[in-house]
Amino acid sequence: DADVTQTPRNRITKTGKRIMLECSQTKGHDRMYWYRQDPGLGLRLIYYSFDVKDINKGEISDGYSVSRQAQAKFSLSLESAIPNQTALYFCATSDSDREQFFGPGTRLTVL
Amino acid sequence: KNQVEQSPQSLIILEGKNCTLQCNYTVSPFSNLRWYKQDTGRGPVSLTIMTFSENTKSNGRYTATLDADTKQSSLHITASQLSDSASYICVVSRQTGANNLFFGTGTRLTVIP
Numbered sequence: 170d171a172d173v174t175q176t177p178r179n180r181i182t183k184t185g186k187r188i189m190l191e192c193s194q195t196k197g198h199d200r201m202y203w204y205r206q207d208p209g210l211g212l213r214l215i216y217y218s219f220d221v222k223d224i225n226k227g228e229i230s231d232g233y234s235v236s237r238q239a240q241a242k243f244s245l246s247l248e249s250a251i252p253n254q255t256a257l258y259f260c261a262t263s264d265s266d267r268e269q270f271f272g273p274g275t276r277l278t279v280l
Numbered sequence: 281k282n283q284v285e286q287s288p289q290s291l292i293i294l295e296g297k298n299c300t301l302q303c304n305y306t307v308s309p310f311s312n313l314r315w316y317k318q319d320t321g322r323g324p325v326s327l328t329i330m331t332f333s334e335n336t337k338s339n340g341r342y343t344a345t346l347d348a349d350t351k352q353s354s355l356h357i358t359a360s361q362l363s364d365s366a367s368y369i370c371v372v373s374r375q376t377g378a379n380n381l382f383f384g385t386g387t388r389l390t391v392i393p
Contacts, residue, residue, distance in 0.1 A: 173323070211369065211385035212324075259323050268314065269381075271323030 172196045173272035175260050181278045188247040190275050192260030198270075200263045201243040203227075203235060205256040206274075212259065218243055250279040282307040284372050286384035293391055297360055301387045303353040303370030311373040311380070315344050315355045318367045318386070327355070327368075360391045 173194045182188055192201065203215040204227075214227030216235040224235060232254060234246045247254055255278050261269040284305045293299050305313070312331045316324035328337045328344040330353070336345050341358045357364055370384040 209385060212383045214381070261323075268326050268329055271325070273323050274321070 173260060173262055173270055175258075175272040175275050177275060178273065179276045181280065182250055183280050184249075184251055186250050186279075188250050188277065190245045190247075190258055190260075190277070192243045192245070192272055194241050194260075194262045194270075194272075196262055196264075196270060197240075198262040198264045199240065200265075201237065202261040202263075202269065203233075203243065203245045204259045204261065205229070205254075206259060207256050215245065215258075247277075247279075250277075252279045255279045282372075282374065282382050284370055284382045284384040286368075286370050286387050288387060289385070290388040291390070293360055293389070295360060295362055295391050295393050298356065298358050299360060299389065301355045301357075301368050301389070303355070303372075303384055305351050305353070305370070305372045305382070305384075307351075307372040307374050307382050309375040310348060310351075311375040313344075313346055313353050313373070314371045315342070315353075316369040316371060318369060320366070324369055357389075360389075362391050362393065365389060365391045 176191045199220045202217040204212045206212050213229050215233050218224050218237045236244050258275045260272040263269040287302045314329045315327045318324040327342050330346045332348050343356045346353045367386040367388050369386045372382045374380040
């Protein structure tokens, strides 16, 4: 969905490097989310934010941190990347609990 | 334990045929259920959303059903097309709790000519 953009779309990095994934949205939604998707495991929630001053850990937050710079921007950081963080990462937004709108994803490979 | 289980894990059908995907859940208290379509390399896109009082909802060739008593949902695809090839994800929302979405692992559908 063009209303939710993620950068970069693909990234290859080495173990121990710091990585930041960025998400921007033009939908005007207050709620933003970061998920990772692994084969056979479905989407798992890393962090979520219901407004600029609200940050919450999700199911698998260890090894990750986030920053909500503005209503429209929510970035995910891997402080010291490790190979098992290789996955597809999705940002999503919503204005309620009825529907989330997902970005196109970032494919991250940690060597 | 709040869980969402989908079956089958994968499915291959001929173009033009119908198919039905299943979703069973134990999420409680139930708020709503959504089906998403995820094309390869893309983010999920919502197909249907159903609340407790809705037992069927259609979106073109996609028809979702919900039985809140048995905690089961199905997604029926009619006259399949090659573009239906994707993963279909069932997502159940719980009424309470901030982290209240539960995702199924998806059914991978392949439509062949």
